[in-house]
Amino acid sequence: MPEFTPEYTQEEGEDRLFQLAELLGLEFAVDDLAALARQLHLLDILEDDKLQDVPPILKMDADWHD
């Protein structure tokens, strides 16, 4: 499997997904995997650029105006 880094290209991301799907024995439409690759690529760019020091917690608060 190609190594995952935030600097990978979208095409490399698509290749990784296709290889991973094959390894897992899963069959998907080419368009579906390409769409997923675009989605993950955008997220990876976002993570690299905007998500430093943001933890993954979901807690609803009632205090938006406090």
Place this chain on the structure above:
Amino acid sequence: MTDSPALVNLSISEAADALRRGDTTSVALTQSTLARIDQTEPTLQAYATVPASRALAAAEQADRELAAGRDRGPLHGIPIGVKNNCYTKGILTEVGSKVFAGHMPDYDATVVEKLYAAGAVIIGKTRCQEFSCGGSEPPTRTPWDLERFPGGSSIGSGVALAARSAFGAIGTDTGGSIRIPASINSLVGMKATYGRVSAYGVVPLAWSLDHVGPLTRRVRDNALMLGAIAGHDPGDANSARVDVPDFTAGIEGGVGGLRIGIERDYFLYPGVTDEVRAATEAVMRQLADLGAAIISLSMPELALAQEILTTIRMVESASYHRRLIREKGHLYNPGTRATLEIGQTILATQYVAALRARERFRAAVRALFQRENLAALVSPTIPVPAPLLRDVRRPRPDMANGETPTDGFVHHVYPANLSGQPAISAPAGFTSDGLPIGYQLMGRPFDEATLYRISYAYERTQDWHERQPPLLYD
């Protein structure tokens, strides 16, 4: 006594009043609803299961209790439909899938328990897309136009209300599945704050995005239903320890002084048709006339909602279905299976990135509400009226980017699933072809009451809720 066809047109509030005046009985309401089901089901197929004798027995019990002075509240004796992904003890719960064929739960979902405790009559299990994910379409049709998409994934809940074969219905909403059928069927649908309504006993689609909520024909009815089903539940780890107010208490308070935001770049993007845009603008003008301040604002983070939510949904769905697919994969509709399985290809680090991105998104929404002192954000619920069934997954000819109606359905509704804040869809009028249009309000966490207050103020200025689907009632 009120006659049968008129009974099914009553709102929950009106039926509850009639029960207490002695003008009708729960048995009469239930018999009228069952008669309407018999009349409409061959065409509409809103229900997967209708336990008629059980419903009539519950109605008799409700009448006996009321006669004895035991009043369980506004849902007492009222026929309610429940989406077929909610466990119902002794009533088939097949989640629209052959994987759950014949599944008879031995316990009730908390939302069903609460309906029983409120005295409601469970009239039937409403159809949903397989595992609520849209990989397959049930044969359900909307009485607004049999050739058009009836809404999803709480399809049967929306259609049953439009057909007057239920007074209220339970839906679930992971990415708009209460609000979309509400918009398409000219109904009120509330996705309350994440954790406000227990999801215990509801077959999950994505745990951290799933919401359970009410669909009704009127705003006040919706507030009454939410009051009956909300509340902390130790059976649901994500259930919120927050008091449940009387959601109708301030409903007549008007909108004077409330600040309501509109993010035009995202919510009125080019995919919104002219008629939907005009209806949304008309809602805003009406709210302004009633005293609200309509604030134009900007929140570029909205454009990220779809990618973040879809990643989370894919992984959580793949996790829940992994064992089931291994054991019963051949029973899934192939389209559903692919939708549920593709999340296995997403890395754990990418899932965590999506969770972190959700926090950033939520912080941006919160900052916007605080900075602008907002009571709500307003938008269309979906960008288009119900498309023809054959066009649902075809690129729209008016969209150069190849957007399909299905793509567009999630545009306005995903942000509130991602942030967890409450969101309501209510009728905004009709197209020139007579198709319903809905508008959406997103509010502050656990402040559903303000959304009811705004939508009730608007509802009082219109008669959209009086209009009935033409195909069955002409």
